Amino acid sequence: MSEHEAGACGGAHRTDVHLDVTRRHVTVTAPGKVNLSLRVGPLREDGYHSVASLYLAVNLVETVTAVGRADGEITVGPSHRHSSAVAAADVPWDESNLAHRAATLLRERVGLDPALHGADIEIAKQVPVAGGMGGGSADAAGALVACSALWETGLTRTELAELAAELGADVPFAVVGGAAVGRGTGAEVMSVPARTPVHLVLVPAAGGLSTPEVFGALDRLREEGTLATPDGAPEINEDALRALTSGDPLALALAMDNDLQTPAVALYPELSDALDLGLDEGALRGMVSGSGPTLLFVARDAIEAERIASALTERTGAEALAVHGPVHGATVL
Numbered sequence: 001m002s003e004h005e006a007g008a009c010g011g012a013h014r015t016d017v018h019l020d021v022t023r024r025h026v027t028v029t030a031p032g033k034v035n036l037s038l039r040v041g042p043l044r045e046d047g048y049h050s051v052a053s054l055y056l057a058v059n060l061v062e063t064v065t066a067v068g069r070a071d072g073e074i075t076v077g078p079s080h081r082h083s084s085a086v087a088a089a090d091v092p093w094d095e096s097n098l099a100h101r102a103a104t105l106l107r108e109r110v111g112l113d114p115a116l117h118g119a120d121i122e123i124a125k126q127v128p129v130a131g132g133m134g135g136g137s138a139d140a141a142g143a144l145v146a147c148s149a150l151w152e153t154g155l156t157r158t159e160l161a162e163l164a165a166e167l168g169a170d171v172p173f174a175v176v177g178g179a180a181v182g183r184g185t186g187a188e189v190m191s192v193p194a195r196t197p198v199h200l201v202l203v204p205a206a207g208g209l210s211t212p213e214v215f216g217a218l219d220r221l222r223e224e225g226t227l228a229t230p231d232g233a234p235e236i237n238e239d240a241l242r243a244l245t246s247g248d249p250l251a252l253a254l255a256m257d258n259d260l261q262t263p264a265v266a267l268y269p270e271l272s273d274a275l276d277l278g279l280d281e282g283a284l285r286g287m288v289s290g291s292g293p294t295l296l297f298v299a300r301d302a303i304e305a306e307r308i309a310s311a312l313t314e315r316t317g318a319e320a321l322a323v324h325g326p327v328h329g330a331t332v333l
């Protein structure tokens with residue numbers, strides 16, 4: 001009888017608790033991100049766009065635990081060890097889950113025996129699903145780092161970041177964390193210094209936006225001439241990078257940009273009023289995070305961020321969160 005079948009019988013909880021303390025497990029935290037700048041080039045033949053991105057990892061993190069199995073099975077499910085802010089029903093807990101794909105890819109590349117090396121991957125999510133904050137990417141990064149430690153692969157962080165690029169444009173950054181510029185599809189990351197913490201308020205939206213649909217809407221707006229089409233690969237936003245490096249929140253707020261904002265707002269028009277509300281409450285600037293619909297607002301300092309978050313929670317009914325970055329990439333606890 002498998003553990004899961006055993007779990008369906010009487011006395012299931014006792015069996016599970018016993019297994020949890022005796023099976024090896026590794027827990028990793030991996031951060032959600034915002035793009036302080038996201039410049040998007042024209043559509044490429046491979047269906048992707050070249051980007052010039054300025055990533056910031058924030059202290060809204062996913063907690064990923066890999067529990068060893070000796071039968072080669074890989075499963076994903078909601079964590080029972082750490083609390084989650086996301087409804088389990090909003091996440092695909094099957095082989096399409098990016099964390100499942102990450103563990104499978106790692107096992108294959110390292111050449112481990114798929115009949116012997118398995119893991120139950122448990123995820124406690126804080127990052128909104130399909131919110132433009134790279135939550136699934138953080139889960140994939142967490143699964144790579146956790147399974148690599150569990151299976152003792154000996155891969156370096158650089159090697160894990162290279163594998164991460166095969167899983168999605170945002171996954172390498174979730175491994176690396178901190179602050180970084182992203183080139184190519186966004187997967188070629190290079191860390192940059194950030195002198196002081198950036199204080200932000202995040203406003204999650206009801207429901208999500210599909211990343212390919214937002215890129216598709218950008219292409220349409222460019223085709224019809226509503227937005228200008230850039231010539232080639234975009235340049236990094238040097239003003240935003242300088243403001244981040246020197247720790248000047250007002251200069252950063254003024255320099256931020258996101259080419260996906262117009263298409264995200266076109267697909268989700270309510271975002272426009274929510275952006276105005278943040279400014280009304282004293283945020284230095286508001287912007288769509290990545291492909292949206294989560295909004296980010298820049299605050300002068302931590303106290304201002306808390307005040308703006310409370311005011312926005314009251315006015316919008318959505319739970320606005322005061323966060324800061326940079327924080328570490330995927331880290332074993």
Ligand SMILES: C[C@](O)(CO)[C@H](O)COP(=O)(O)OP(=O)(O)OC[C@H]1O[C@@H](n2ccc(N)nc2=O)[C@H](O)[C@@H]1O
Pocket residue numbers: 035038047048049050051053132134137167168169170171184185186211212215290291
């Ligand atoms: C919007 C961002 O979050 C900004 O950091 C990323 O560009 C998206 O990263 P991601 O979700 O990891 O993206 P992937 O899973 O690699 O790609 C999903 C889809 O988004 C579109 N996509 C993504 C990245 C990119 N540079 N160009 C694209 O056109 C493609 O249609 C792709 O099929």
Ligand SMILES: Nc1ncnc2c1ncn2[C@@H]1O[C@H](COP(=O)(O)OP(=O)(O)OP(=O)(O)O)[C@@H](O)[C@H]1O
Pocket residue numbers: 091092096097098099128129130131132133134135136137139140170208209211290291292
């Ligand atoms: N571990 C996961 N957590 C959440 N969604 C996942 C996961 N694995 C796969 N998905 C699928 O991916 C879709 C996008 O999820 P995700 O939360 O990563 O979006 P996102 O934050 O907007 O991504 P990005 O900012 O990287 O474009 C979801 O709608 C879901 O179907």
